[in-house]
Amino acid sequence: MNKIISMKEAIQEFVRDGATLAIEGFTGLICFAAAHEIIRQGRRDLTLCRMTPDLIYDQMVAAGTARKLIFSYLGNPGVGSLYAIRRAVEQGIPAPLEIEEYTHFGMIGRYIAGAARLPFFPLRSNTGSDLPAHNPAIRTVQSPYADGEVISVVPPLNPDVAILHAPRCDASGNTQVWGLVGMQKEVAFAADKVIVVVEEVVDERIIRSDPNRTLIPGLIVDAIVVEPYGAHPSYVQGYYDRDNAFYLEWGELSKDIEATNRWLEEWVYGVPDRAAYLKKLGEETLARLRPGQAPSEPVNYGVYA
């Protein structure tokens, strides 16, 4: 079965109106290419899950795709606020946005419980905080062991669809990640459907030469999209740098609703796909983001015939 399809096809087939969707990736490996295609296809009423909504969900909220946001850090990392999401939360523009808030460890625990099909995840957090008073899903249980400690728990999170960016996979979807791996593995196992978006598809032999690096097995991958630079303006370790200049630029332009809409018009609705976006972005920007070389030393797995 050929799992490799276009981004257009992947979004058409797997992301429905009203779906619970997680496009994860911590600072790096954030699949903006998928978000832009979802905006172009006019999806509505999505429940968006991400630890750090980042610019990707700021853009999706600005475009009116979302009904609800499940998150743990609502900022433009290293820059400041996410103004489109703030407009939605504070003023209901372009539409009211329901929020469900956790701490980072709380979101991590939700994905772990989801992936392991457990009813909850216990963690030493939330105690003493005002957050549980505003999120009834954050509860406590008493340990049946030892001193009967009362501990905070969070419920499982099982998205309908996860879209996860990665450097490479093989044709079956065995996906390898290096650099920050974030929660990509846990989200993949927690989700009902998994779309992996990669910089390149490589021969199965390359994946099998270094099996320790495989984070997501093809077993749980429903579709593969090959989309070089699909994570820009976030980054892929060793392929391209984070476009910090754009994160700073968005921090300014997103303060203004008209400027935000103009940006969406030009860079999302105004291009048919990622290839056109990259052409518009230009070789100069891509060259600026290209890192130097730092290959790892190969290891010897041994032959045991």
Place this chain on the structure above:
Amino acid sequence: MTDHAYTASEMMIAVAARHLAGAQTAFVGVGIPNIACNLAIRTTNPNLALIYESGVYGAQPARLPLSIGDPTLVSGAAAVMPMADLFMYYLQGGLVDVAMLGAAQIDRFGNLNSTIVGTDYAHPKVRLPGSGGACEIAINARRILNITRLSKRTFVEKVDFLTSPGFLSGRAEREALGMPGDGPQAVITDKAVLDFDPETGEMRLAGLYPGVTVDDVRAGVGWDLRVAPELATVEPPTPEELRIMREELDPTGLYRA
């Protein structure tokens, strides 16, 4: 004094670095905390291992990271791991000696607010980023350093929203909840160092920067700030500390201004 002139940020960085002496590991954020940790490695604590919540242990950043997920934290690090491992085994496992946190508001018992300004959660005056990892860091790290400029808007009697626990209503309440970490140790500001009463956990003035008066500090605090019995004067940055900051760690002055 002109050859020893320094900015308030440079003083905060130097003071924070000195507070890292003796720690094996530090949980690091971007900006001033990052520079302070790297200054500590070059001065008081060459063996300090940097831990970033993005999943990095033993980072050796070759440039100033804009975010805590910068790829420069990965290249050359001792270990890169799923965030689940970092929060479960490093942080909750008790391996973080010191962590530095900032906040929009801090109260007299070191409780932090990074969630909302205003008291109506559903309709906040300002929606801030929220906890991120701060709540569990405040609970689990051995000790917490807060790095914040003095201002009555920031140093409030009671936080609008308690995101990350300090001593709650006092040391007794934190201890009763059995939190693994010891809680806030010091607040490093632009005018003074504040610490916490060993009995009650109430914040107090512990050390004045050169040329600063007790009243200068009180003017930036929204309650009647107590003064520690052994009020010290904090040494300014040494020429060597300033040289490292200016030439090696932040040559463009992004975080030193």
